[in-house]
Amino acid sequence: MKSHTPIPTAVFAILASATIDSVSATFPFAQPAFRYEPFNELDTPSQTIAEEKLGYIDLTWNNHALAPIEKNAWPSLSSNEREGASLLGFTEDTWNCFINHYEDFAWDELAEMGVQEHYEKLGWTQAHWEHTATDIVSTEERWWSQLTDLEQRAANDLCYFKDNWDRIDMTPNDSFFPHPMPDFRYVPWEELGSVTKQVAGGMMNYTEDLWNNLGSSVMEKNTFLNLDDDVREAAMDLGFYTHTWDCFMNHYQAYYWSSFHEDLKVAIETLGWTEAMWKDEVDEEPPTEEKYWIDLTPEEKAAATRLCWFREIWDAEPIPNWYDYDTDSHTAVTSKGPLPKDINLEIFEETGYVGKPPGSVGPAVYTYSGTDSATEQSESSGALASTSVLAVVISIGAFFML
Numbered sequence: 001m002k003s004h005t006p007i008p009t010a011v012f013a014i015l016a017s018a019t020i021d022s023v024s025a026t027f028p029f030a031q032p033a034f035r036y037e038p039f040n041e042l043d044t045p046s047q048t049i050a051e052e053k054l055g056y057i058d059l060t061w062n063n064h065a066l067a068p069i070e071k072n073a074w075p076s077l078s079s080n081e082r083e084g085a086s087l088l089g090f091t092e093d094t095w096n097c098f099i100n101h102y103e104d105f106a107w108d109e110l111a112e113m114g115v116q117e118h119y120e121k122l123g124w125t126q127a128h129w130e131h132t133a134t135d136i137v138s139t140e141e142r143w144w145s146q147l148t149d150l151e152q153r154a155a156n157d158l159c160y161f162k163d164n165w166d167r168i169d170m171t172p173n174d175s176f177f178p179h180p181m182p183d184f185r186y187v188p189w190e191e192l193g194s195v196t197k198q199v200a201g202g203m204m205n206y207t208e209d210l211w212n213n214l215g216s217s218v219m220e221k222n223t224f225l226n227l228d229d230d231v232r233e234a235a236m237d238l239g240f241y242t243h244t245w246d247c248f249m250n251h252y253q254a255y256y257w258s259s260f261h262e263d264l265k266v267a268i269e270t271l272g273w274t275e276a277m278w279k280d281e282v283d284e285e286p287p288t289e290e291k292y293w294i295d296l297t298p299e300e301k302a303a304a305t306r307l308c309w310f311r312e313i314w315d316a317e318p319i320p321n322w323y324d325y326d327t328d329s330h331t332a333v334t335s336k337g338p339l340p341k342d343i344n345l346e347i348f349e350e351t352g353y354v355g356k357p358p359g360s361v362g363p364a365v366y367t368y369s370g371t372d373s374a375t376e377q378s379e380s381s382g383a384l385a386s387t388s389v390l391a392v393v394i395s396i397g398a399f400f401m402l
Contacts, residue, residue: 025161026153029093036163038062038170046088053084062170063241073104097159121154143261168355169243175335176345178306178354179243186330188212188320196238203234212319220249247308262351263306270303270347298344305343306353 025031039047039058050056060067069081074092077085085095096102102115107126110116119129123140127133139151144162147155155165173180184196189208192200200206210217219231224245227235235245246252252264257275260268268278272286288300293311296304304314312322312332322331333340345353345361352358 025156027097027156027159027161029091029097029159031159032089032094032098034089035098036170038172040172049084049087053080053087059171059236059239059241063243064164064167066236066241070099071104073100073102076104094159098164101158101160115158118154118157122151122158141256141258143259146261167242169241171241171243176305176339176343177247177308177335179247179308181335182239182244182248183330183335184239185214185248186319186323186332188323190320191323191325191328199234199237203237204231213316214249214313214319215316221254223250223254226254251307251309263348263353266347266351267303267306270299271307298342299347301340301343302345302347305345306348 034042034046039050039056039061042050042061050061054067054069056067056069064070069077072081074082074085074095077095090099102110102113105113107116107129110119110129123137125133128137139147144152144155144160144165147165155161169179171180175181189197189206189211192211200211204217204219206217214220219227224232224235224240224242227245240249252260252268257278271288276282277284277286288296291300293301293304293309293314296314304310310333312330319330323329324331339345348356348361350358353361
């Protein structure tokens with residue numbers, strides 16, 4: 001379930017789905033509150049402007065820093081884009097700060113604008129900014145709550161707050177999985193449409209065997225933000241974004257131990273992992289690595305669910321084995337519920353569960369099934385999932401330059 005060589009990735013790639021929380025933050029400019037509303041809650045004129053003038057789609061709007069236009073500072077926008085941004089309610093200052101966070105400016109320009117000192121408080125140097133440093137900025141590996149008070153204030157001055165620093169997922173999701181289930185990925189290769197097959201095969205190097213056996217492609221050992229640009233764009237064309245890729249495809253295998261936090265850390269530790277195991281400092285793995293799904297405890301199944309595992313992929317069954325060709329749908333557990341009765345999400349009561357506050361997780365949140373889940377079957381003959389694999393990832397320490 002983990003990589004033999006976990007490589008640091010910025011915690012920005014991680015996953016939260018919550019309500020925007022910026023009440024206690026102090027910013028240099030008025031916060032553009034509309035930018036932190038889910039796309040489907042915008043009025044129709046705003047949606048049209050965002051799509052036609054700024055190139056947003058619901059996926060890139062709902063996930064901060066994912067849209068290509070957000071890599072551009074105000075001066076780099078075309079006149080049409082600036083008009084669209086203005087119509088939505090942005091100014092040059094609010095765009096540069098809240099959307100671009102000054103990442104499009106040179107290091108010397110940051111000093112002229114009076115914001116270089118804020119980046120320095122976060123650990124940035126000119127070498128880091130210009131991609132010549134040999135290490136990564138330490139704050140790039142931390143969640144918001146892991147920053148010091150001084151670092152949080154510096155981040156506020158760059159128009160960051162908890163939810164855009166942690167890159168929350170605003171995509172609607174009422175399932176018991178932490179993020180929307182990418183059902184399109186669970187269709188056998190032979191059933192894919194010609195366009196999807198061209199994107200998956202021509203741009204992502206999938207073959208029928210790699211596609212039908214989840215976890216076998218080297219790309220899936222990588223985080224979304226560390227995919228090559230063209231591969232990441234192809235993954236977005238299929239319907240993936242940061243959270244769904246990292247959870248359902250990578251299962252956070254490529255993350256540093258220090259990136260596990262709150263409910264993620266509960267999940268990893270419930271499955272038996274220790275820091276020494278994760279870093280390969282000991283020749284040992286937790287017993288769950290040798291278990292089939294049916295043999296996991298309710299708590300272990302909850303932990304695996306938080307990491308976007310379900311029985312079929314945990315047990316490494318090829319997709320055609322759990323696809324109904326008559327109904328054109330997979331037969332795995334449905335993300336819409338009900339939550340199988342043998343998954344005990346109450347292990348997350350103290351930490352909360354992907355946007356649900358502590359103390360709110362349990363039977364009252366989801367409807368439990370009165371019978372065993374349809375996925376709760378006898379042991380399959382497939383190989384065990386969660387085998388260790390080499391993570392071919394690169395650091396995204398220079399996140400702001402992506």
